[in-house]
Amino acid sequence: VMRRMPELSQLTPVIALTAQAASDDRQRILAEGFDDYLAKPAQMEDIVQVVERWLPSEVSSKKA
Numbered sequence: 876v877m878r879r880m881p882e883l884s885q886l887t888p889v890i891a892l893t894a895q896a897a898s899d900d901r902q903r904i905l906a907e908g909f910d911d912y913l914a915k916p917a918q919m920e921d922i923v924q925v926v927e928r929w930l931p932s933e934v935s936s937k938k939a
Contacts, residue, residue, distance in 0.1 A: 888929040892917060 888910040895904065896914035904912050911925050 890925055890929070892922075 889908070890911045890913065891904045891909040892913045892915060893900070893904065894915045900914075901912050910929065913921060913925055
């Protein structure tokens, strides 16, 4: 649904957090339009790493 909103479609990364963790699930989920993928149960450090990957560079450089 977010991908149909022009004002969000290119600005907001969409990250799937799913229990679907079979080997082909990641490819299928990314092909469906998600920008990234995490399988449950996700550890906090994994969530932080994925979110940081999608932060604009000026935001992530201020954190360091």
